[in-house]
Amino acid sequence: MPRTPVAEILRSETPPGAVTVMGWVRTKRDSKAFSFLEINDGSCLSNLQVVVDAAIAGYDEAVVPARTGASLVIQGNIVESLGKGQRWELQASKVELLGGAPEDYPLQKKGHSMEFMRSIAHLRPRSNLFGAVFRVRSRMAYAIHRFFQERGFVYVHTPIITASDCEGAGEMFRVVTMDGEVVKTGDEEFFAKPTYLTVSGQLEGETFACALSNIYTFGPTFRAENSHTSRHASEFWMIEPEMAFCDLMADMDLAEAMIKYLVSDALETCIEDLGFFNQFIDKGLIERLEFVRDRSFERVTYTEAVELLKASGESFEYPVEYGLNLQSEHERYLTEKHFRCPTTVYNYPKEIKPFYMRKNEDGKTVAAMDLLVPGIGEIVGGSQREERLEVLLANLKDHGLEESGYGWYVDLRRYGTVPHAGFGLGFERLLMFVTGVANIRDVIPFPRTPGVADF
Ligand code: 4AD
Ligand code: MG
Secondary structure (H helix, E strand, O other): OOOOOOHHHHHHHOOEEEEEEEEEEEEEEEEEOOOEEEEOOOOOOEEEEEOOOOOOHHHHHOOOOOOOOOOEEEEEEEEEEEOOOOEEEEEEEEEEEOOOOOOOOOOOOOOHHHHHHOOOOHHHHHHHHHHHHHHHHHHHHHHHHHHHHHHHEEEEEOOOOOOOOOOOOOOOOEOOOOOOOOEOOOEEOOOOOOEEOOOHHHHHHHHHHHHHHHEEEEEEEEEOOOOOOOOOOOEEEEEEEEEOOHHHHHHHHHHHHHHHHHHHHHEEEEEHHHHHHHHHHOOOOOOOOHHHHHHEEEEEHEEEEHHHHHHOOOOOOOOOOOOOOOOHHHHHHHHHHHHHOOOOEEEEHHHHOOOOOOOOOOOEEEEEEEEEEOEEEEEEEEEEEEOOHHHHHHHHHHHOOOOOHHHHHHHHHHOOOOOOOOOOOOOEHHHHHOOOOOHHOOOOOOEEEOOOOOO
């Protein structure tokens, strides 16, 4: 049964003529001789208005029992709509009921809380908001591949099961058997060493950059941190480009160019969905996205940022002191109040950053960078990598890490080492930024957070 997506019909400049539409009933209104249906098939935000004459085939069997949530096949003709707001409507000639939906269909009314919607994650994509979020998610994934492929970056699939803790934060999920035992083959542990779900594909990504020059990864990552914030998930997707023959400045250039490219692509290709977010989620959204697309970003060193925060006169919950991590409230002050635009903070104290970051000439800082955006804070974290063998070995020691666990990583510095740099973009943080949706749980199809692994 070939069907015509509603998006295609509504986009058409000339009346598309005879079509078969399949979708779910959003609303139904009956008059004496006609029923008016709003049909949504998820291909776009808008519903298709359908007029059904009570005299047509299937009316009593399909249209009379069809309630909100029911699925229908509708054949008919597209004609100019006399109602306002919509150009085309479907005059049905035949209707067939695929699946009814009784009165207890949970999405009857608008205005459910986000918390309630999370409890029906299997049905929430049928709502306007979540349909829009997940269309934008799909488009942004595509745009990310386009951005890198257009620039000649090679897509690398790094492993999900790994033995190394890239960030050195000890926030890894261990891989064990179903009964909680370490997996064994005979007497040996399954992988002959403890293994975990990866927190980052970076270390493996570096090996490929040190062969193919410019690469990126795009896959799921996992963090066993007990954070209950609106910006942390236990499972999230990360995009990690890595460039050989590259320093921190070019790394920051790439991160900024990528954010601009993605925002610009969303404004171009997802404008109907963004319009919905702008109206119902975040009134300043489109203006902010246009600003991000059109204006240049700010850059400050960590040391300068600390000075700005100290001089701000703001009373922060967490202390501001050289050597301490910037908290979300500090990041938001910089982007929302001080600079009023996305801001890249770079050259952080070495003590608060992982072992792989390149030591600067000052001996105190490393060539790290975080790209911060208004409303969220950190969306990208990256660095130039330590390519000098002796310095890397010293870094491992300083961080209390065994060289033996990183033999292959150290080898990259032993054989044909090159300066290289990269970063990680949190995909869900990007989606929060582009949609204005305030909680990370609402941009992930089936979110995983401490205590929650439903569906
Ligand atoms: O700053 P992070 O920890 O950096 C890395 O993992 C590096 N290995 C990346 C690299 O240089 N290749 O994480 C990168 C980004 C953060 O800026 C944030 O956007 C996102 O990943 N992120 C999270 N997103 C959702 N939930 C969490 N728990 C996240 N932790 C990090
Ligand atoms: Mg970070």
